[in-house]
Amino acid sequence: MAGPRTPLLRPHRYFRRHDGSPPLAHAVAVVAVVTVAVAGGIAVFLGEFAAALDMTTTVDNPAYPGDAFCENSAFEDTPTGCSEPKTVEREVGALVTEELSWVPAAALVAVPLFWLFEAGVLHAASALAGGDGPFRDTLAISGWAMAPALVRLAAVGGFLVYQLRTVALSGSVDGAIDALQAAIAGVQTVSLAAALVVGVWGGIIRAYGISEARDHPVREAALVVAVLTVLGLLYELV
Template sequence: MPSISTLLTDPDGFFRRQGSDASLKGPLVVILAVVAVDVVAAVLQSRFMSQLFEGAGAAGGLVTALQAFTYVFVVAGPFVVWLLYAGLFHAISVVFGGDGAFSTTLSFVGWGFVPSVVGSVASAAINYYRFNVRGIDVPAEITQESMQQFNRALQTGPLVALSAAFAIVFTLWSAFLWTFALKHARDLTVRQAALTVAGPVLVAVLISLRTLLVAIGVL
């Protein structure tokens, strides 16, 4: 199996060598790595979330339930996103006469999440510093005004902007890898593969761009 370094330096050659009967083991490891980093980040942020829930007067049982839901979302989220991207790319490629099994598309798209591993580490580091080192004041009394100020603090600032900028960069990096993934998984030209990837990626970039603009006070 070609190495990760080959994927990052020569994605065209990497996916060409994978063949049409690609295994899901490698991509599964990539997604599990994203999950592992996200779980660690959630654990590190749990102290802040507990303070937030307690400040809001939430009952202990509700706090436990909300934290459990958070962990379920953190674990399931990357798998859902993987399936969503693969499904969208596979469906869109039909327009260009794409030919190939969905299992191959799923496998190749999974490899394209390697940048997300790096992105998750960067995001975890930023959030740890933001919430656990620098800190954000949790309102002692829940009022409409205090919650508005708190929400503004959560959505603005240079660290939020940096996190959103990283999200855009790593999404575009994945899009570059996905272009060659779809080229070989669905027997497309580079142009057709790029157009296949463009729509879903553009939506993801626009979401992160909006977060960035809010963070710097433009929106």
């Protein structure tokens, strides 16, 4: 009888089936899915945020060179753009989106780097506890342990989208921003609750994984992972 194809539900059977050395390519695929999902989720949030801030504000016109050029008699010819208005009306949401447009792209780099960092910490902690085995296997284990993060992404993303679509905004920009801040104030509670679930789920995957791959007794592996998980949750609370 074939064993489970993923360690998400029966990690002990999955890792035992692969003799503690799960295929790294499968874990890379998982990390790729999580990376795209995180970047896409951020892009969706920015779009929803822009749609919620459906109002305009007056900003300096970038096409206007400025009074120092346009009202300076030292210039024989009027500089290009001086006929443009000094200020223009812009959508507030569009301005915010433009300022944060780099974040989804940054996530495409940050998530894989976090995977490598997390695997390095787990590998080092296992080594300190007497574990033995190649880093490649720890990478694969850490990659699979990132899959539950999709649950947190869905929970937090769903909460934010719902709040942004149902919040009532006032006419002023300051009032609208205050209303949005109040609407999403509960995101930290949702995020931490989801982090607890994801931490336990991912921790079970890591514990059984390093138990098989790094030659730890299950209890010892669980203790190593539990310490790292608690430290991670405490870091989020700071």
